[in-house]
Amino acid sequence: MKISSTSGGLAVAVLGSVTFGTSGAFIKPLLESGWSPTAAVTARVVVGGLVLLPVALVSLRGRWSALWRARWRVLVMAIVGVAVTQLFYFAAIQTIPVATALLIELLAPLLLVGVVWATTRRIPRALVLVGSAFAVGGLLLVIGPGAIRAVDPAGLTFAFLAMVGCAIYFVVAARPSDGLPPVAFAASGLVLGGLILGLLGVSGLLPLTVTLGDLPLAGFELPWWVPLVIVAVVSTAIAYVAGITAAEALGSRLASFVSLLEVVFAALFAWLLLGEQLMPLQLLGGALILGGIAAVRAAGSADEFPVIAAETLALPAHDLPAHDLPALGLPALGLPALDLPALGREVLEPR
Incomplete structure (x- = not known):
């Protein structure tokens, strides 16, 4: 599914x-019943990916x-957008309050604005600054x-790394698909990311x-697999496909600002289901x-955080020699580096 209009996006x-x-x-009910965060996230990601896999295989025929080009x-989506971001977030909440970690991670849209400001040396439009505030x-x-409170420095570091991972997720998702359906992109990223998390758990590096x-749940006693299936299908499979599709249609900046509504809906569902x-x-x-989303949308996309350039993730046409991701703390993984300053110097054509 490709969305061409801003309203559709x-x-x-x-x-x-x-x-x-x-x-x-x-x-939350799974965690409170004794599931480790690694186990819950791994199960949701793997099951969500498997749910999407049949549809992805059909979409990839021919x-x-x-x-292969993607x-x-x-x-990068599997390692950074799926696995590493969640691991950094859960590492953060071991030593700092959940609210603090969530607040820092959800500042990813401001990171995108700040990187463009720093690398292009162009002050963002007033509406973007107002929307950010x-x-x-x-x-x-x-x-x-x-x-906002004084917290453990290590926890803050992990939360900021989660914010960087979240920002990279939007940048990677916003890159032109070049023929790869969003459902196939989401399924492959989820399955691969789930395998990575599973291996970390089985190896004993993370508690599983x-x-x-x-x-x-919602006043009822339900089998453990009911919330797991719901979170895998709704909160993972559908959510990632929708997020990737929206980022491609809207660009990384506007899509990341709209994603801030997640915390509003999270509070609403916690009220409805958990009391x-x-x-x-x-x-x-x-x-x-x-109001912030409306201001960012009204500002347009002339100073949008750019999509990842072809020469950054692909040579020639789409292939790139593998090297490290030192900025993400992922050396020797054979991944292409995401050169954020280089990205900031490129200007995205208005949509």
């Missing part, structure tokens, strides 16, 4: 935020070369002002524990985030 982006926002309400993009204010209200049995309190300030925060 926004609709799909909101769908992605809604579906991503359901994950916390369905994952277009297998597109998957192999580096898929690999609205978005940060809205995040603080939704997550809670208490998220599960607890089988009934657990409470967590929904405060008026959270609703006000949601309104501020919407």
Whole structure:
């Protein structure tokens, strides 16, 4: 599915935020019942990828070369967008409050704006700066002002690395598909990312524990696999396809700002399914985030964070010799480096 209009892209982006926002309400009962974060994330990613796999295989009939051309993009998505970002986030919440880690990770859109500002030496449009301020204010209200506090430096470092991974996810997702269907991109990234997480768990580098049995959800006692299937299908399979499709249609900057609605929907679903309190300030925060998105959309895309250039992820036409990702702390993985300053010097054509 390819979306050509901005309104269509926004609709799909909101769908992605809604579906991503359901994950916390369905994952939390698993974690509280004894599942380790690694086990829960690995199961959701693998099952989500397997759900998409049949559709992906059908979409790739006669277009297998597109998957090969996009192999580096898929690999970066699997390692950074799926596995590493979530691992950094869970590493962060071991020593700092969840709200603090979530707030830092969701500042990824501001990182994109800042990188373009620093590398192109062009001040972003006023509407972009206003939208950024609205978005940060809205995040603080939704997550809670208490998220800003003195915390462990190691936890802060992991949270910032999660933010970088989240930003790279949007940049990679926004790159022109070159014939690779979003469902195939999402499925391949999820399956590969799940395998990486699984190997880390089986090897003992990360705790991998599960607890089988009934657990409470929305006032009912349900088998453990019910929330897992829901989070795998809705919060993972559908969410990643929608997010990738929206990023391709809207560009990385606007898509990343729309994704901030995820925290609003997460609070809403936690209220509906887990009985967590929904405060008026959270609703006000949601309104501020919407205002920020509207401002960024009105600013247009002339100073958009660029898609990854062909010469960055592909040579010639689409192939690139493998080298390291030192900036991400992933040496010797055979991945192409993401040269953010070089990306910032390229200007995306207005959509």
